[in-house]
Amino acid sequence: MNILSPSLLSIDFNHIERNAKVLDEAGVKWFHLDVMDGTFVRNISFGPPVIKCIRKVTDSFFDVHLMINEPIRYIDAFADAGADMLTVHYEACKDLQETIDAVKAAGMKVGIAVNPETPVHWLEYYINQVDMVLIMSVNPGFGGQKFMPIALTKLQEVKALAEERNPELLIEVDGGITVDNVQDVLDAGANVVVAGSAVFKGDKKANIAAFMEKLNA
Ligand SMILES: O=C(CO)[C@H](O)[C@H](O)COP(=O)(O)O
Numbered sequence: 001m002n003i004l005s006p007s008l009l010s011i012d013f014n015h016i017e018r019n020a021k022v023l024d025e026a027g028v029k030w031f032h033l034d035v036m037d038g039t040f041v042r043n044i045s046f047g048p049p050v051i052k053c054i055r056k057v058t059d060s061f062f063d064v065h066l067m068i069n070e071p072i073r074y075i076d077a078f079a080d081a082g083a084d085m086l087t088v089h090y091e092a093c094k095d096l097q098e099t100i101d102a103v104k105a106a107g108m109k110v111g112i113a114v115n116p117e118t119p120v121h122w123l124e125y126y127i128n129q130v131d132m133v134l135i136m137s138v139n140p141g142f143g144g145q146k147f148m149p150i151a152l153t154k155l156q157e158v159k160a161l162a163e164e165r166n167p168e169l170l171i172e173v174d175g176g177i178t179v180d181n182v183q184d185v186l187d188a189g190a191n192v193v194v195a196g197s198a199v200f201k202g203d204k205k206a207n208i209a210a211f212m213e214k215l216n217a
Protein backbone atom coordinates (compact mmCIF):
# COMPACT_ATOMS: atom_id res chain seq x y z
CA MET A 1 0.00 0.00 0.00
CA ASN A 2 1.51 3.33 -1.08
CA ILE A 3 1.18 6.45 1.06
CA LEU A 4 0.28 10.03 0.15
CA SER A 5 1.95 12.60 2.41
CA PRO A 6 0.62 16.07 1.49
CA SER A 7 3.15 18.85 2.11
CA LEU A 8 1.58 21.44 4.39
CA LEU A 9 3.94 24.05 2.92
CA SER A 10 1.08 24.73 0.48
CA ILE A 11 -1.81 24.65 2.97
CA ASP A 12 -3.78 27.77 3.93
CA PHE A 13 -2.60 28.31 7.51
CA ASN A 14 -5.41 30.82 8.11
CA HIS A 15 -7.79 27.89 8.22
CA ILE A 16 -5.54 25.11 9.42
CA GLU A 17 -8.22 23.30 11.43
CA ARG A 18 -10.75 23.25 8.59
CA ASN A 19 -8.10 22.23 6.04
CA ALA A 20 -6.69 19.49 8.24
CA LYS A 21 -10.22 18.14 8.52
CA VAL A 22 -10.58 18.07 4.73
CA LEU A 23 -7.40 15.97 4.50
CA ASP A 24 -8.56 13.61 7.23
CA GLU A 25 -11.96 13.16 5.59
CA ALA A 26 -10.34 12.52 2.21
CA GLY A 27 -8.48 9.56 3.74
CA VAL A 28 -5.05 11.15 4.16
CA LYS A 29 -3.13 9.39 6.93
CA TRP A 30 0.18 11.29 6.79
CA PHE A 31 0.99 15.02 6.97
CA HIS A 32 4.36 16.11 5.58
CA LEU A 33 5.73 19.04 7.58
CA ASP A 34 8.60 20.97 5.97
CA VAL A 35 10.80 22.71 8.52
CA MET A 36 13.28 25.21 7.00
CA ASP A 37 15.88 27.26 8.83
CA GLY A 38 16.94 29.86 6.24
CA THR A 39 20.50 28.45 6.36
CA PHE A 40 20.44 24.90 5.08
CA VAL A 41 17.87 26.14 2.56
CA ARG A 42 17.08 29.68 1.41
CA ASN A 43 13.67 29.79 3.03
CA ILE A 44 12.16 29.85 6.51
CA SER A 45 8.94 27.99 7.26
CA PHE A 46 7.89 26.95 10.77
CA GLY A 47 9.12 24.99 13.77
CA PRO A 48 7.94 23.04 16.82
CA PRO A 49 5.36 25.58 18.13
CA VAL A 50 3.39 25.51 14.87
CA ILE A 51 3.63 21.72 14.67
CA LYS A 52 2.27 21.54 18.21
CA CYS A 53 -0.77 23.59 17.12
CA ILE A 54 -1.42 21.35 14.10
CA ARG A 55 -1.10 18.30 16.35
CA LYS A 56 -4.18 19.55 18.24
CA VAL A 57 -6.40 19.34 15.15
CA THR A 58 -5.45 15.93 13.72
CA ASP A 59 -4.31 12.45 14.70
CA SER A 60 -2.50 11.94 11.38
CA PHE A 61 1.04 10.60 11.25
CA PHE A 62 3.45 13.57 11.32
CA ASP A 63 6.21 13.04 8.77
CA VAL A 64 8.55 15.91 9.65
CA HIS A 65 11.18 16.84 7.07
CA LEU A 66 13.95 18.84 8.70
CA MET A 67 15.72 21.12 6.22
CA ILE A 68 17.88 22.53 8.99
CA ASN A 69 21.56 22.36 9.86
CA GLU A 70 22.54 20.13 12.78
CA PRO A 71 18.99 18.89 13.51
CA ILE A 72 20.33 16.95 16.50
CA ARG A 73 19.91 20.19 18.49
CA TYR A 74 16.11 20.13 18.18
CA ILE A 75 15.12 16.46 18.38
CA ASP A 76 13.44 16.71 21.80
CA ALA A 77 11.56 19.85 20.77
CA PHE A 78 10.06 18.04 17.75
CA ALA A 79 9.23 14.98 19.86
CA ASP A 80 7.40 17.24 22.33
CA ALA A 81 5.55 18.94 19.46
CA GLY A 82 4.08 15.61 18.35
CA ALA A 83 6.30 14.46 15.48
CA ASP A 84 6.04 10.75 14.63
CA MET A 85 9.03 10.62 12.29
CA LEU A 86 11.97 12.96 11.78
CA THR A 87 13.77 12.94 8.47
CA VAL A 88 17.18 14.61 8.58
CA HIS A 89 19.38 15.57 5.65
CA TYR A 90 22.58 13.65 5.02
CA GLU A 91 24.11 16.98 3.93
CA ALA A 92 23.09 18.77 7.18
CA CYS A 93 24.45 16.44 9.86
CA LYS A 94 28.04 16.46 11.10
CA ASP A 95 27.49 13.07 12.70
CA LEU A 96 24.70 11.22 10.93
CA GLN A 97 25.03 8.12 13.11
CA GLU A 98 24.68 10.10 16.32
CA THR A 99 21.66 11.95 14.87
CA ILE A 100 19.91 8.71 13.82
CA ASP A 101 20.51 7.22 17.25
CA ALA A 102 19.20 10.36 19.00
CA VAL A 103 15.93 10.38 16.97
CA LYS A 104 15.35 6.71 17.84
CA ALA A 105 16.17 7.32 21.50
CA ALA A 106 13.53 10.08 21.53
CA GLY A 107 10.94 7.47 20.49
CA MET A 108 10.36 8.55 16.87
CA LYS A 109 10.85 6.86 13.54
CA VAL A 110 13.80 8.14 11.56
CA GLY A 111 14.46 8.96 7.91
CA ILE A 112 17.41 10.24 5.89
CA ALA A 113 16.86 12.77 3.09
CA VAL A 114 19.13 13.17 0.08
CA ASN A 115 19.42 16.25 -2.15
CA PRO A 116 19.26 15.85 -5.94
CA GLU A 117 23.04 16.28 -6.44
CA THR A 118 24.04 13.87 -3.65
CA PRO A 119 24.89 10.29 -4.68
CA VAL A 120 23.38 7.45 -2.63
CA HIS A 121 26.12 4.76 -2.46
CA TRP A 122 26.90 5.63 1.21
CA LEU A 123 23.35 4.60 2.13
CA GLU A 124 24.53 1.01 2.10
CA TYR A 125 25.89 1.61 5.60
CA TYR A 126 22.73 3.20 7.07
CA ILE A 127 19.87 1.60 5.16
CA ASN A 128 19.11 -1.10 7.71
CA GLN A 129 19.13 1.43 10.57
CA VAL A 130 16.40 3.74 9.29
CA ASP A 131 12.66 3.57 8.61
CA MET A 132 12.70 5.78 5.52
CA VAL A 133 14.90 7.28 2.82
CA LEU A 134 13.66 10.50 1.23
CA ILE A 135 14.82 11.23 -2.30
CA MET A 136 14.45 14.92 -3.13
CA SER A 137 13.23 15.48 -6.67
CA VAL A 138 13.76 19.27 -6.47
CA ASN A 139 16.39 21.36 -4.72
CA PRO A 140 14.85 21.81 -1.28
CA GLY A 141 13.53 25.16 -0.11
CA PHE A 142 10.40 25.94 -2.07
CA GLY A 143 7.19 24.29 -3.19
CA GLY A 144 5.95 24.48 -6.76
CA GLN A 145 9.20 23.54 -8.53
CA LYS A 146 9.63 21.22 -11.50
CA PHE A 147 10.34 17.52 -10.95
CA MET A 148 13.99 16.52 -11.62
CA PRO A 149 14.15 13.15 -13.46
CA ILE A 150 17.50 12.28 -11.81
CA ALA A 151 15.34 11.25 -8.83
CA LEU A 152 14.08 8.24 -10.81
CA THR A 153 17.57 6.71 -11.06
CA LYS A 154 18.15 7.31 -7.36
CA LEU A 155 14.82 5.72 -6.43
CA GLN A 156 15.80 2.64 -8.44
CA GLU A 157 19.17 2.46 -6.67
CA VAL A 158 17.58 2.80 -3.22
CA LYS A 159 14.90 0.23 -4.06
CA ALA A 160 17.55 -2.30 -5.16
CA LEU A 161 19.53 -1.73 -1.96
CA ALA A 162 16.38 -1.95 0.18
CA GLU A 163 15.38 -5.28 -1.38
CA GLU A 164 18.72 -6.67 -0.27
CA ARG A 165 19.15 -5.00 3.11
CA ASN A 166 15.83 -3.63 4.41
CA PRO A 167 12.69 -4.80 2.57
CA GLU A 168 10.45 -2.86 5.00
CA LEU A 169 12.08 0.46 4.10
CA LEU A 170 9.79 3.35 3.22
CA ILE A 171 11.06 5.16 0.13
CA GLU A 172 9.72 8.69 -0.09
CA VAL A 173 9.99 11.14 -2.96
CA ASP A 174 9.41 14.89 -2.63
CA GLY A 175 9.22 17.74 -5.10
CA GLY A 176 7.25 18.44 -8.26
CA ILE A 177 5.05 15.36 -7.99
CA THR A 178 1.74 15.56 -9.84
CA VAL A 179 -1.01 13.13 -10.79
CA ASP A 180 0.65 12.98 -14.22
CA ASN A 181 4.13 11.87 -13.08
CA VAL A 182 3.29 9.94 -9.90
CA GLN A 183 3.20 6.60 -11.76
CA ASP A 184 6.84 7.13 -12.83
CA VAL A 185 8.03 7.51 -9.23
CA LEU A 186 5.99 4.51 -8.08
CA ASP A 187 7.45 2.41 -10.90
CA ALA A 188 10.96 3.55 -9.89
CA GLY A 189 10.46 2.33 -6.31
CA ALA A 190 8.79 5.08 -4.25
CA ASN A 191 6.11 3.98 -1.78
CA VAL A 192 5.56 7.33 -0.03
CA VAL A 193 4.70 10.32 -2.21
CA VAL A 194 4.89 13.94 -1.04
CA ALA A 195 2.84 16.49 -2.96
CA GLY A 196 2.21 20.11 -2.06
CA SER A 197 0.92 22.30 -4.88
CA ALA A 198 -0.67 19.38 -6.73
CA VAL A 199 -2.80 18.65 -3.64
CA PHE A 200 -3.66 22.16 -2.45
CA LYS A 201 -4.16 24.02 -5.77
CA GLY A 202 -7.85 23.96 -6.67
CA ASP A 203 -10.15 21.23 -5.41
CA LYS A 204 -8.24 19.47 -2.62
CA LYS A 205 -10.69 16.58 -2.33
CA ALA A 206 -10.62 15.86 -6.06
CA ASN A 207 -6.82 16.15 -6.17
CA ILE A 208 -6.41 13.73 -3.27
CA ALA A 209 -8.87 11.28 -4.82
CA ALA A 210 -6.90 11.37 -8.10
CA PHE A 211 -3.64 10.66 -6.24
CA MET A 212 -5.23 7.91 -4.14
CA GLU A 213 -6.51 6.16 -7.26
CA LYS A 214 -2.97 5.94 -8.69
CA LEU A 215 -1.37 5.08 -5.35
CA ASN A 216 -3.79 2.26 -4.65
CA ALA A 217 -4.07 0.84 -8.19
O1 LIG B 1 10.33 19.89 0.62
C1 LIG B 1 9.74 20.64 -0.12
C2 LIG B 1 10.44 21.80 -0.67
O2 LIG B 1 11.71 21.82 -0.15
C3 LIG B 1 8.28 20.40 -0.45
O3 LIG B 1 7.80 19.33 0.33
C4 LIG B 1 8.05 20.05 -1.85
O4 LIG B 1 8.67 20.87 -2.75
C5 LIG B 1 6.56 19.85 -2.10
O5 LIG B 1 6.01 20.85 -2.85
P1 LIG B 1 5.56 20.64 -4.36
O6 LIG B 1 4.76 19.37 -4.41
O7 LIG B 1 4.75 21.87 -4.63
O8 LIG B 1 6.81 20.53 -5.19
